[in-house]
Amino acid sequence: MAQADAGNADLMQDASGQMVTADGVPLKQSLKRAERRRKLVALGLVTPLLLFLLVVFIFPIGQMMWRSVDNPQVVNALPLTLEALEGWDGQGLPGEEVYAALASDFRTDMERPRRDQFSGPLGVRLNYELSAARGAVARTVRNVPDFEPPYKEAFLDSHRLWGDVSLWRVIQREGRPLTSAYYVAALDRQFDDDGNIVLRDENRRIYINLYIRTLGLSVAITVLTILLGFPIAYYMSILPMRYSNLLMIFVLLPFWTSLLVRTTAWIVLLQQQGVINESLIAVGIIDDSGRFSLMYNMWGTIIAMTHILLPFMVLPLYSVMRTIPPSYMRAAKSLGATPFTAFRKVYLPQTLPGIGAGAVLVFIISIGYYITPALVGGQSGRMISNEIARHMQQSLNWGLAAALGTILLIGVLVLYWVYNRLVGAQNLKLG
Amino acid sequence: MSMKKLSILAGGVAAAAITAGAYAQEPVSLTIVSWGGAYTQSQVRAYHEPYMEANPHVTIINDDGSANALAGLRAQSQAGNVTWDLVDMLPSDAQLACDEGIILPIDHDEMLAAAPDGTPASEDFLPGSLGECFIPQIVYSTILAYNTDLFPEDAQPDSIEALFDVENYPGRRALQDRPGTNLEWALYADGVAPEDIYDVLATPEGQDRAFAKLDTIKEHIVFWTEGAQAPQLLADGEVVMATGYNGRIFDAAQVEGQPFEIIWDGQIVEWDGWVVPADGQNIDAVMEYLYFATDTQRLADQAKFISYGPARASSAPLVGEHADLGIDMNEHMPTNPDNYFSPIVLDNDFWTDYGDELRERFANWMLQ
Numbered sequence: 001m002a003q004a005d006a007g008n009a010d011l012m013q014d015a016s017g018q019m020v021t022a023d024g025v026p027l028k029q030s031l032k033r034a035e036r037r038r039k040l041v042a043l044g045l046v047t048p049l050l051l052f053l054l055v056v057f058i059f060p061i062g063q064m065m066w067r068s069v070d071n072p073q074v075v076n077a078l079p080l081t082l083e084a085l086e087g088w089d090g091q092g093l094p095g096e097e098v099y100a101a102l103a104s105d106f107r108t109d110m111e112r113p114r115r116d117q118f119s120g121p122l123g124v125r126l127n128y129e130l131s132a133a134r135g136a137v138a139r140t141v142r143n144v145p146d147f148e149p150p151y152k153e154a155f156l157d158s159h160r161l162w163g164d165v166s167l168w169r170v171i172q173r174e175g176r177p178l179t180s181a182y183y184v185a186a187l188d189r190q191f192d193d194d195g196n197i198v199l200r201d202e203n204r205r206i207y208i209n210l211y212i213r214t215l216g217l218s219v220a221i222t223v224l225t226i227l228l229g230f231p232i233a234y235y236m237s238i239l240p241m242r243y244s245n246l247l248m249i250f251v252l253l254p255f256w257t258s259l260l261v262r263t264t265a266w267i268v269l270l271q272q273q274g275v276i277n278e279s280l281i282a283v284g285i286i287d288d289s290g291r292f293s294l295m296y297n298m299w300g301t302i303i304a305m306t307h308i309l310l311p312f313m314v315l316p317l318y319s320v321m322r323t324i325p326p327s328y329m330r331a332a333k334s335l336g337a338t339p340f341t342a343f344r345k346v347y348l349p350q351t352l353p354g355i356g357a358g359a360v361l362v363f364i365i366s367i368g369y370y371i372t373p374a375l376v377g378g379q380s381g382r383m384i385s386n387e388i389a390r391h392m393q394q395s396l397n398w399g400l401a402a403a404l405g406t407i408l409l410i411g412v413l414v415l416y417w418v419y420n421r422l423v424g425a426q427n428l429k430l431g
Numbered sequence: 432m433s434m435k436k437l438s439i440l441a442g443g444v445a446a447a448a449i450t451a452g453a454y455a456q457e458p459v460s461l462t463i464v465s466w467g468g469a470y471t472q473s474q475v476r477a478y479h480e481p482y483m484e485a486n487p488h489v490t491i492i493n494d495d496g497s498a499n500a501l502a503g504l505r506a507q508s509q510a511g512n513v514t515w516d517l518v519d520m521l522p523s524d525a526q527l528a529c530d531e532g533i534i535l536p537i538d539h540d541e542m543l544a545a546a547p548d549g550t551p552a553s554e555d556f557l558p559g560s561l562g563e564c565f566i567p568q569i570v571y572s573t574i575l576a577y578n579t580d581l582f583p584e585d586a587q588p589d590s591i592e593a594l595f596d597v598e599n600y601p602g603r604r605a606l607q608d609r610p611g612t613n614l615e616w617a618l619y620a621d622g623v624a625p626e627d628i629y630d631v632l633a634t635p636e637g638q639d640r641a642f643a644k645l646d647t648i649k650e651h652i653v654f655w656t657e658g659a660q661a662p663q664l665l666a667d668g669e670v671v672m673a674t675g676y677n678g679r680i681f682d683a684a685q686v687e688g689q690p691f692e693i694i695w696d697g698q699i700v701e702w703d704g705w706v707v708p709a710d711g712q713n714i715d716a717v718m719e720y721l722y723f724a725t726d727t728q729r730l731a732d733q734a735k736f737i738s739y740g741p742a743r744a745s746s747a748p749l750v751g752e753h754a755d756l757g758i759d760m761n762e763h764m765p766t767n768p769d770n771y772f773s774p775i776v777l778d779n780d781f782w783t784d785y786g787d788e789l790r791e792r793f794a795n796w797m798l799q
């Protein structure tokens with residue numbers, strides 16, 4: 001009170017009736033200035049983090065998204081051919097002038113220094129859309145300088161694909177600087193002869209099933225971590241501090257162990273000749289021919305990932321439960337609730353922020369998981385990230401990898417938005 | 432013996448030069464990328480150590496990045512910061528990198544040593560092995576191997592057909608998680624002659640046939656990704672037979688004493704070798720190293736440490752005993768006539784053309 005009075009004493013009113021401070025500056029302005037200074041200081045403090053995020057997060061993600069639509073290969077390699085193809089209706093082979101343009105495009109390319117040549121990337125790009133197109137480009141381009149008119153015949157002699165209308169359709173369709181082809185492929189679709197987007201042959205569909213499986217596995221792992229983590233977190237929260245600290249170390253110890261070590265330990269336990277199967281045989285529950293396949297399938301992924309992600313569920317749950325006064329439960333029981341009703345109506349609702357936070361953490365981490373499924377998941381335990389990694393490292397189709405990654409990112413954002421609408425992100429409590 | 436004398440002499444000359452200070456060479460460190468494990472060890476002992484001894488100013492740093500070599504080369508080239516000096520990779524990837532201009536074209540006769548009898552390098556290397564930008568070192572093969580403990584003595588598998596015969600040879604099989612080799616064997620076991628396999632596989636009917644054959648054992652398959660996994664799965668008894676690289680299986684069987692046997696029937700043969708990244712920082716030093724490391728004696732020396740065949744014809748007669756075990760390496764070479772009776776030579780042109788499509792179909796098949 002005294003302070004407020006002192007503040008008031010400093011305030012005066014000028015002629016126009018505005019509030020001013022002791023040095024005659026209008027109060028509003030003075031407050032604004034102070035506010036601005038505080039904001040600048042705050043901004044200065046967060047700038048390093050913002051810059052860091054921009055450099056290592058926003059920029060690479062933007063670049064990845066750009067790669068999923070970037071399509072320079074055909075445009076760079078075949079400018080004249082694309083021009084000549086402009087009037088082509090996609091029916092029947094294009095005319096001699098197109099083949100002549102192709103020959104001169106290839107000739108120009110051969111004159112460039114080796115590493116600036118566009119025909120290598122062109123072949124790789126076309127092969128994504130049409131098998132054997134890379135061979136058609138690679139085996140033709142070096143002979144083109146010796147080609148004589150009529151060029152159409154020369155090209156047709158050189159590789160059968162130059163006489164295939166579908167190759168020309170691909171060239172025409174992909175002769176644009178931006179493409180949707182990677183997204184089309186990432187959604188198990190392809191272009192038909194008329195340029196419509198249709199489902200792929202059944203035996204080439206991969207990704208949609210994999211997205212669904214990734215979602216399913218992530219949900220299953222999240223639910224399992226809740227079921228396993230809840231009792232532990234509860235027990236820790238009611239124990240005296242020194243015992244609960246000991247338990248906490250048991251929860252955190254695996255958390256501090258290398259991911260690879262933990263996964264390898266699971267391999268030792270789960271394999272057919274592993275500890276679990278051998279023990280079951282030793283006590284006579286199963287016989288030698290009835291060994292369980294606990295890994296190199298979905299179960300391996302679920303078991304190992306549930307264990308690895310458990311701390312992410314236990315920690316937020318524990319921190320929330322610690323703050324729930326035990327007297328609430330006692331009050332409920334003294335008012336006549338059965339233990340179950342008291343738990344359901346009084347205790348559980350108060351832990352929801354912890355469950356929500358743990359579930360979001362576990363779910364979002366597991367949806368992008370990669371090493372553990374690769375090591376113990378076999379085929380049925382593979383997730384979409386394994387496919388993304390394969391395109392990054394082996395097939396080197398970075399455009400497709402980027403499209404798959406972008407779809408995953410958008411999917412996670414949509415799920416988070418739905419979660420926010422249903423539960424409310426303000427109800428998250430991470431500790 | 433004369434070779435050794437020569438290298439001692441060279442070492443002596445180099446040392447003398449350094450003490451004299453007249454020709455003291457700048458120290459240079461070469462980053463050499465290879466496959467790791469027993470394979471890198473064989474290169475260290477056959478190439479790197481003798482070379483560093485003769486050239487004390489050179490330090491060689493090993494990088495086990497070959498499994499993702501093409502991705503690495505591309506990334507380094509795009510970033511404009513090429514830190515690899517020499518890369519060990521497969522010819523199909525080498526051709527891609529060559530087309531993209533991120534590795535150097537090689538003039539084999541100019542840059543590589545001739546055979547001791549004067550045969551130029553281009554004729555001494557095995558036919559079809561040299562690439563525009565590629566210098567082969569070894570012939571390796573992907574083979575079927577099995578754990579002898581897991582089959583009765585009178586019913587040990589002996590052909591690729593056993594891989595697809597779960598009735599007579601029950602148990603799980605480990606296959607690599609990619610179409611290459613698996614589709615070839617499916618057709619081979621289905622009765623297609625080795626030389627016709629790729630013609631058949633280029634047709635939709637042939638592809639259906641291969642996948643139908645694989646379907647018959649699908650429930651018995653465990654997939655592996657890295658070369659080291661195949662012997663591990665066999666040793667753990669997780670599978671009764673596994674496809675794998677012959678050198679890794681040899682290493683597990685002979686060096687570690689695992690009860691593994693190799694089935695040479697239908698072995699799938701391929702080269703492996705060096706490429707030089709364009710824009711590397713030590714290209715001159717690398718070329719000097721390559722001249723040494725790909726000569727007749729050095730390629731034969733590598734076979735002392737791992738059972739891969741040297742890529743030079745002139746090296747074959749020099750292949751002797753394993754450096755540590757003292758066993759004759761000739762009988763373990765994929766190219767030994769006793770083993771080379773029904774080889775399938777991996778067709779890289781086929782896989783560059785059809786690889787994208789078949790990889791998708793194979794991935795779909797695995798997920799079903």
